[in-house]
Amino acid sequence: MPAFLKTIERRLIKPRLRRLKPRRYVTYGDIRVNYRDHLDGGGRTFGIAYLPLFHDLGMPRQPRVFEWCAGPGFIGFALLGHGFCDTLCLADINPEAVEACRLTVAQNGLAERVAVYRSDNLDAIPTSERWDLVVGNPPHFSDISPGELRFHDEDWNLHRKFFAAIGDFLKSGGIIVLVENNHGSTAETFRSMIEAAGLCIVFVRNCDGRRTPYDRIYYIGIARRGDTIPNWARAAIQ
DSSP states (O other), X not given: OOHHHHXXXXXXXXXXXXXXXXXXXXXXXXXXXXXOGGGOSSTTTGGGGHHHHXXXXXXXXXXXXXXXXXXXXXXXXXXXXXXXEEEEEEEESOHHHHHHHHHHHXXXXXXXXXXXXXXXXXXXXXXXXXXXXXXXXXXXXXXXXXXXXXXXXXXXXXXXXXXXXXXGGEXXXXXXXXXXXXXXXXXXXXXXXHHHTTEEEEEEESXXXXXXXXXXXXXXXXXXXXXXXXXXXXXXXX
């Protein structure tokens, strides 16, 4: 198929066909989250592994959590629904994902506890936002699935821009915990951009020292350089 036809298919035809697919639902605690399959970049499956991770670390209930690259908000709504946080902030660039999040908020009566933004990275987030914990399931590959928002981050530009801006939104002692894929990266892939942004890696969980030939999910904990690290995050250091 000629390249221009593939572009038309990807940008015009597939998005319209996807909107015809039925909505699905998954429940976390007392929150019923709505989504469509094409909006799920893995948050509904391996993303939920955040819950046992934070439980095992003894993380106390967080006042405000932000989910970066939220999609339908599986991770954030799961944390809220299972009592890991009091309030939640969600953001995504995809208008369909934002629509799904807002529908979940409306259907569950969460308008007083959940803010949803359509934002290219952090560009449209109000400067008044401050977060105790940031989680996210961003695109895991720089060399696979170009053009696919859920999977591809060209030259890691999305990550680089996120790290450069996130420090302004963290409360003192705030922690970032991202889920990444060892098939696409290692923690060292991101170290230089993290440190260039005035941040530091606090812990890494389940990461091989080199890219694996298969999917292997790992977690990377990040803080603002010079901040006091909370005890629960210190417990994650291996």
